[in-house]
Amino acid sequence: MKEEREIPDSSFTSAMTLAQMGLPNVPSRYVLPPSQRPRPGLILHPSTTLPIIDLSCLNNPSLRSQTIDQVRIACKDLGFFQVMNHGIPASVVKGSLDAAKEFFNLPAEEKMHLMSDNVHEPVRYGTSMNHAKDKVHFWRDFIKQYSHPILTWIHLWPTNPPTYREKMGKYSKAAYMLQKQLMEAVLESLGLNRNYLHKDIEEGSQVLAVNCYPACPEPDLALGMPPHSDYGSLTILNQSWQGLEIMDHDKKWHPVPVIEGALIVQLGDQMEVLSNGQYKSVVHRATVNLEKKRLSIASLHSLALEKKIGPALELVDEQTPNCYKEASFSDFLDFISHNDILEARYIDTLKKSP
Ligand code: OGA
Numbered sequence: 001m002k003e004e005r006e007i008p009d010s011s012f013t014s015a016m017t018l019a020q021m022g023l024p025n026v027p028s029r030y031v032l033p034p035s036q037r038p039r040p041g042l043i044l045h046p047s048t049t050l051p052i053i054d055l056s057c058l059n060n061p062s063l064r065s066q067t068i069d070q071v072r073i074a075c076k077d078l079g080f081f082q083v084m085n086h087g088i089p090a091s092v093v094k095g096s097l098d099a100a101k102e103f104f105n106l107p108a109e110e111k112m113h114l115m116s117d118n119v120h121e122p123v124r125y126g127t128s129m130n131h132a133k134d135k136v137h138f139w140r141d142f143i144k145q146y147s148h149p150i151l152t153w154i155h156l157w158p159t160n161p162p163t164y165r166e167k168m169g170k171y172s173k174a175a176y177m178l179q180k181q182l183m184e185a186v187l188e189s190l191g192l193n194r195n196y197l198h199k200d201i202e203e204g205s206q207v208l209a210v211n212c213y214p215a216c217p218e219p220d221l222a223l224g225m226p227p228h229s230d231y232g233s234l235t236i237l238n239q240s241w242q243g244l245e246i247m248d249h250d251k252k253w254h255p256v257p258v259i260e261g262a263l264i265v266q267l268g269d270q271m272e273v274l275s276n277g278q279y280k281s282v283v284h285r286a287t288v289n290l291e292k293k294r295l296s297i298a299s300l301h302s303l304a305l306e307k308k309i310g311p312a313l314e315l316v317d318e319q320t321p322n323c324y325k326e327a328s329f330s331d332f333l334d335f336i337s338h339n340d341i342l343e344a345r346y347i348d349t350l351k352k353s354p
């Protein structure tokens with residue numbers, strides 16, 4: 001078959017637009033160097049069971065400490081776990097994915113007025129990671145929206161589809177509440193008081209990254225999102241279909257199964273810093289598939305934009321000196337606007353040399 005990789009280079013072409021063209025191949029800007037492709041030697045570990053924690057046990061005094069132990073093990077091993085009985089109704093989770101689907105299905109002109117490549121913009125629609133700068137492109141469209149406190153931001157969110165604000169708003173508020181409960185559990189698992197940083201967490205920021213990965217004609221050559229860790233304290237993610245993969249400490253990739261009713265929790269760089277390296281942020285990526293469009297919503301939580309965070313003093317002593325420099329969410333945004341995500345990790349710039 002004739003290769004048709006070259007698409008006239010317009011400055012912004014969404015992955016949805018490309019998918020609708022029904023191309024037999026991805027344009028060359030999406031082709032990853034061989035070593036970064038998702039299946040170089042088919043090294044996958046689907047048989048590993050990834051941790052699932054029943055959150056209802058946190059409210060049961062006789063089961064809480066056992067559940068905190070599960071949280072500690074999962075955080076130490078992978079910086080990742082799934083939660084069930086998390087309290088967010090299935091209808092609210094589904095509503096958010098429906099709103100996302102409708103948004104990305106809108107005609108290009110309807111979305112373009114939200115397009116921006118300025119990472120500091122509180123609501124921005126885009127494609128790849130940063131289409132204006134990426135050397136390799138990723139098969140992904142997204143809308144990122146600041147979400148907490150919701151009344152400060154919701155008037156900037158899309159008005160189309162008409163139910164978008166209501167459905168995303170419900171999910172966003174519920175995810176925010178869940179995050180507070182998860183933070184308490186994670187802090188407790190580190191031996192800190194569960195109300196540690198309570199006020200800062202209460203005033204923290206929340207960004208929803210709503211992602212759309214259309215079916216891709218060459219899923220072995222491209223990725224939806226490159227390997228990265230999220231910057232914040234923790235991320236709650238829901239996915240409509242399998243595609244997320246996480247990396248373990250041996251650098252092996254594990255696909256994350258979609259479990260009915262469960263949500264995914266991932267530790268971010270702020271938690272690595274706060275825990276003084278006892279926990280590590282989880283490196284993850286999004287793969288794409290041939291048949292099906294995949295949607296995901298990542299609720300990214302962190303302390304307030306300008307609030308610097310360093311290791312908890314309780315976790316620093318003579319044997320384990322302070323290993324990280326302080327930084328804020330806003331420092332991270334500055335970093336990604338000047339660096340290529342494929343080449344450098346922000347967390348590495350925060351590590352103090354011994
Ligand atoms: C993210 C992210 C993964 C996914 O938005 O930060 O890692 O599966 N998303 O969409």
Ligand code: NI
Pocket residue numbers: 228229230284298
């Ligand atoms: Ni991520």
